[in-house]
Amino acid sequence: MNRLKISIYYLQELNYRLTYAIFGTFFFFSIAYTYKQGLIFIFLPKGLSYFVSTSLTEIFxxxxxxxxxxxFSFGFSIALTQLYLFLRPGLYEFEAKIIFNIIITAIIFYIFLYVFLFPLIAKILWELFSTYSQSFTAIDLTFEPKLHEYLVHLQQLNKILIFSFPCLVIVNIIQTHTNIQTWIKYRSIAYITAFFIAAFITPPDILSQTLIGLPLILLYEIQLKFWAISEEYKKQLLIRQPIKSYKYTNRDKKQS
Incomplete structure (x- = not known):
């Protein structure tokens, strides 16, 4: 009977926490839809307010x-936080501390990512491809950007940035249980895995898979380079460490 009461209690608590996540998602959706025009204006390129719409329901x-x-991005973060609070009483202290540090690191990482890095990457890509489109002089071509396609382009970029932090966490977990020679030996498998992940989270076209697969490979190579530098630094630190000399004191004489 006590087990049944405890099970009902935990089910009720889980139900409450899922309700918080669902209501938080709908609340954020209502706020985002209220200020939808200002939200889109944030992601528009600087100095450009002209886009083309070709369908009756496209804007909606x-x-x-x-x-x-x-x-859903905001609701997913709420759901993960509520799940951690639900599982926290049953975790060991070191497990709860590790998960808490991962959550705090993820919050700081994504704030930095979307406040500083995401606008910079979007600006660079827009200037690069728009300049190329406008300088196409082989025929009389007029570049008129479409709003829906531009947001789809930002959504693909968003996928790359979202999966960057979980990839970093997984890579660091694997790094603690392997050595650098294993990473170098199975580098080709890592490349295939990167394109497999890209094929899983992108539409079935080569360009989208390349845009996500190449940053994952670049992340792997950067991690490998930093690991090699860290290993070399540790070796040099051990070599330069002075040898401690043992002094024979009067206390040692008495003990002998």
């Missing part, structure tokens, strides 16, 4: 898609 579904992506 574009607003809906943008608000849904934002609200």
């Amino acid at each position: 579904f574009t607003y809906l898609q943008l608000c849904t992506v934002f609200s």
Whole structure:
């Protein structure tokens, strides 16, 4: 009977925490949809306010898609936090500390990512491809950007940035149980795995898979380079460490 009461109690608590996550998601969706025009204006390139719409329902579904992506991202973070609070009493102290540090690191990482890095990457990609499109002089070509396709482009970039932190965590976990020679030996398998992940989270076209697979490979190589530098630094530190000399004191004479 006590087990049944405890099970009902935990089910009720889990139900409450999931309800918080669902209501938080809908609340954020309502706020995002209320300020949908200002939200889109944030992601527009600087100095450009002209886009083309070719469908009757395109604007509505574009607003809906943008608000849904934002609200589900926010709701997913709430759900993970509530799940941690639900599992916290049953975890060991070191397990709870590790998960808490990962959550705090993820919050700081994504704040830095979307406040500083995401606008910079979006600006660089827009200037690069828009300049190339406008300087296409082989025929009389007019570049008129489409709003939905531009937001789809930002969504693909968002996928790359979202999966960067879990990839870093997984790579660091694998790094603690392996050595650098294993990473170098199985580098080709890592490349295939990167494109497999890209094929799983992107539409079935080569360009999208390349745009996500190449940054994962670059992340792998950067991690490998930093690991090699760290290993070399530790070796040099051990070599330069002075040897401690043992002094024979009067206390040692008495003990002998």
